[in-house]
Amino acid sequence: MDVVSPELNILLPDEIMDTEAIVMDDDPPAESPTASGQSQPSDDAPIPMETDVLAVPEIVSLCSDATPTQRTQALTTSITTDSTLCSTTSATQLLLTPSIASSSPLTLRPATASTLTSTSPGVVSLTSGGLQKLSANHQIILNKVASSPGADTTRSPGTTTITPGGQKFMVTAIGKSGQSIVLQLPHTGSKPGSGQGEAKAHPQHFKVLTIGGRTDLKPVMVGQAVSSASQVSTLQAQQLKTVQIAKKTQVSSAGPIKFIITKAVNNKGLTAQTSVSNVITGNHHHVFVSCVIIERTARPMKPVQTVTVGGPQFKTIFPLSTSSNVQQIQVPGSRFHYVRLVTATTGSTFTIVCFHMTSLPSTAKPMVVNTAQVRMSVPIIPAQTMKQVVPKPLTSSGQLLTTQTQQRLIMPATPLPQIQPNLTNLPPGTVLAPGSGNMGYAVLPAHYVTQLQQSAYVTLASSSGFPNPTGIQTQARLPLNGLSTSDAASRPRKPCNCNKSQCLKLYCDCFANGEFCQNCNCTNCFNNLEHETERAKAIKACLDRNPEAFKPKIGKGKEGESDRRHSKGCNCKRSGCLKNYCECYEAKIMCSSTCKCVGCKNFEESPERKTLMHLADAAEVRVQQQTAAKTKLSSQISDLFTRTTPSITSGGGRMPFTFVTKEVAEATCECLLEQAEQAELIQQPQATAERMILEEFGRCLMRIISSAGKTDCPSINC
DNA sequence: GAGTTTGAAACT
DNA sequence: CAGTTTCAAACTC
Known part of the structure; x- marks a missing residue:
């Protein structure tokens, strides 16, 4: 599954590709002095890996065929049932190398770490239990899981737990042969349990490296391991170009900390996703915070934005910058938590980061923890607003629960390399969700989660204890046909009437906008979950014809030109570009030099255009007035009943x-x-x-x- | 609501 | 890339 084609890597964000900006250790590569021989020899030469501190009192092989004593059963049921943590290949081997002292870093090293280097193209930062990432071609899924203490009973092959200085570190190696992960825990001034006071602010490093068939290195920098006590990590300036999480944990007073690294690889050997998790074991429950790094490509991104991640019940929106392109998607009570990142400099390229969360079991105490801050390098998309979206709850295996018909994921969990869409050009708002398979991706159409939420929110809210459903904010929508975000959001999408296109061509507005058909009048519609394969093929076909087929047509103009312009321009012949046939006019923008229209009247000084605009404005005002009048009347009527009811009995405010x-x-x-x-x-x-x-x-x-x-x-x- | 017009998308 | 066809939305009656 060519998740990332080589040629697309050049499109990766500068910040991601800029290894100079990555906080890297300068320590020379060090071999694992006591590399356990349990490691499976890889078919590929081991990729050099860099480590910081290699006082290695213990090395544990994380290969799936490691001896039972070297495995751990630290993963909870909720974790191990997660498909992303299921090891499918036994060739991947990881060595967990805890430091001697509690203050020493813990480093996961490949079994054959004799040629460690620091040539990573990207960095994944994990600070205080949060995740970060920025690998050259990876996305991140932050995973939070909470479980009761008794849940630590499931043995997971390939998972290793080490407890240096009272902290537990779990590593699950999943991936193809030769892939390795280095996990290095930060210096910790206080042992878990002693956890009084602030954690040390100096960033520690937590690295994930990939070896084997791929040469890219994926270091992970950890600002500070999650302490059992409340801690907030500070981020160094060097980390500005990395995704960072400063996590404030209030979970428990004392408990071991566990880190989980998983790596799921598709059957073609390309990394599908990498998970980095930590587990905070409190007195009453565990909190898992993990990330899944999904290979991806992205356009250059410049801005750095901040995301705050709350606990499983949090309902607040990530306070991103004004042009937010990160959307929090959450299901209270669900194990899965998603964050959609829209990585587009022009509002056209989208990348979805899914946060995966497991809520506390019913027997566990409510989690009031895990307020994390994520600093991400995310390109700004114009005028984006955000909305909390409540997707369908997911099962532990990563599949959507189907409380309504056909709530399946669009892309099969099984690899479909031939139809794997280019992730940078997926339809707007596409969500990559964990599939049921190890490397399963689910390509959800734009706003599908919203669609799900709209149809299932009541159920979710009632079951999850959402106190106020009306608190949900309006989801961000991409500029649609040039309309402002608010316009697009406030206006329900028109149902399509497709008959012959099966709603799998760009003729269909639903499909073109990356949405499922819903409440449409189309016939023989394939733009739904029932035809996920066909839809995926159609998406790929469209992208083959035009890689920017799903990108907004209305983008920023050149310097000195109008702010908004049609990317391709219209080609009108008869309408004079003053009817909605014209995409420019429809988008309420004037034609530009890119247009090939004939007899255009859609320009600044056009009297016809001015007349039309004036009429349109007048009509709009009338509509607004009528709407306002209706609203006011409704309000008054409502108020009348509200005031009347008590007055009859109380005698006050008599009608x-x-x-x-x-x-x-x-x-x-x-x-x-x-x-x-x-x-x-x-x-x-x-x-x-x-x-x-x-x-x-x-x-x-x-x-x-x-x-x-x-x-x-x-x-x-x- | 049926029929026509229109231009983007798809096709050759 | 240009010409043609297909298609669905916009428009008219």
Whole structure:
């Protein structure tokens, strides 16, 4: 599965590729002095790896065929049932090398670490239990798992736990032959359990290296191992170009810390994803924080943004910068937690990072911990807002729970290399979710999670104890046809009417926007979960024809030009570019030099355009006024009922019908009749009689009004 | 709602 | 790359 084609690596972000910016240890490569012979010889030459401190009192082979004593059963059920942690190949070997003293780093080293180097193209930073990453071609999934203490019972082949100085380190090696991971724990001033006070701020290093068929190195820098006590790591300036998490842990007062590294590799030998996890073992429960690094490509990214990750119940949005392109997607109570990163300099390239989280078991105490900060190098996408999205809960194996029909993942968990879409050009908002297989990717269409949420939120909310569903914010949407994000978000997508395209061509707006068809009028629709294979093929076909097929057409113009312009320009012949046939006009932008239109009237000084715009504005104002009026009326009606209900019983704030009783009405009528009789008696003309009656009616009303403020019933006397 | 027009996407 | 066809949305009646 060519997750990352070689030619696409050149598109990787500068920050990622810039190894100079990566915090690397300068220590010369050191061999594992006591490399256990359990390591499986790799078919490939071992990739040199760099380590910091190699006072190695213990080396543990992490190969799946390691001796039972070298394995650990530290992984909890929730972890081991996760597909991403399932080892499928036994060739990957990792050596966990804890330091002698508790203050010494713990380093995972390959079994054959004789030629360690520091030529990593990327860095993964893990600070205080959070994750980071920035490998040349990887994404990260941050994984948080909480489990009860008793859950540590599942033995996981290829997983090793070491407890240096009271800390436990677990490593699960998953991957193809020859892949290695180096995990180096930071210096820790205080042992777990002693955990009083602040953790040391100096960053420690936590490295993940890949050896074997690939030569890229994936060091992971750990700012500070998660302490049992509350700790906040500080990040060095050198880490600015790395994804970082400063995690403040409040989980437990004392408990061992475990780190899990997993690496899932697809059947073609390319790394699919790497997980780095830590496990905080508290008095009552464990908290797993792990990341999954998914190989990917990305466009150059410049900005550094910050993400704050809360606990499993957190519902706050990651406070990214103003042009956020990270969306938190979470399911309270679910084991999976997703964060969608939109990595696009022009709002067109998207990368999804999925956070994988397991909530506490019902028997465990509520987790009130894990407020983490992630500093990520993420390109800015224009005018992005964020929305909490609640996807369907996932099972421990990474599959969506299907509470409604066909809630399957789009891309099969089994590899489909021939249709694996280019991850940099997936439809907007595409979500990569862990599949059921070891290397399973799930390519969810843009907003699919939202779609799921919209249809299933009530269930989720009710089951997860969301107190206020209305608190969900509007999901960020990519500029659609040039509309602003808010416009696109507020306006429901129009249902398509496709008949012949199976909704798998760009003719279909749903497909073009990376969405599933939902509530559409299409026939023979394949743009759904039932036809995930066909859809994936269609996506690939579109990308083959046009690698930017799913990128927004409305992008930033050149310097000095309009802020927004159509990337390709229109080709109108008859519409004068003043009808919605014209994509420029539809996007409410003027035609530019890139357009090939004939008879264009969609330019700045065009009188026709001005007239149309004026009319359109007027119409819009009318619509807004009508909407506002309706809203106000609805509000008033609602308010009327709200205020009326208590007034009837309480007597306060009385409404007219509470004092214009039947008796009052009858009395009023009697007064009016009497007035009419008097007019007849004095033989007044009809006009005068009517005036007398009206005047009497006015007096009656005045008496009614004056009586309204009194608690007793009004009396009407003529 | 049916039919027509239009231009992007797809195809050759 | 250009010409043609297909397609679905926009538009008209």
